[in-house]
Amino acid sequence: MKSKILEAVDFVIKNNLVKGTWGNVSIKEGDLIYITPSGIPYDKLTKDDISVVDINGTHISGLKPSSELPTHIEIYKARKDVNAIVHTHPVFSTTVSLITSFIPPLVEDAVMILGPRINVSEYALPGTVKLAQNVVNALGENHAVILKNHGLITVGSDIREALTASLVCEKTAEIFLYALNIGNFSEINEGDAVMLRNKYLNSYRQIEKDVR
């Protein structure tokens, strides 16, 4: 699990989803959560630094966990299908968080992989239980939630799914901003969006997992 966290951090940096030490990644295995530590530059991170806590946040080993641990714990408690969480501060998703309360169903991959509508959570200070509650509420059954004036959280049944969701959300936020700038845009209607999402959850996603 620790090497998977390091690989995920590498992916996040290479894909320009975060700058410096901001952002955090966790993986749940059984009752244990493996999470990036607080305040260590990602390029200095080693396996031994990865923080291990139990599902209630009690520290077991490694360095002090990320200050966003409460949000990770509340998501794992609310969503039994989630085993990995990626929190980043990408430019386009964060920009969207400043101007709207959701991204409507615009493109098929986002609707399928993330959910019919990507919500922006209410603002709360970082590291607080209030932020954790706001994030869980806005996430619902989706795989992405944008944090108002802050950044992005994506989730997955494994780390690969959560990382893919981050890229898809950031790409969708970029498209949304271009469309808003140019003028009127068309949306996928709600019924079709729900159908696409269900099709992905019940068939495409299963096939993808089988070939992994």
Ligand SMILES: [Zn+2]
């Ligand atoms: Zn953050």
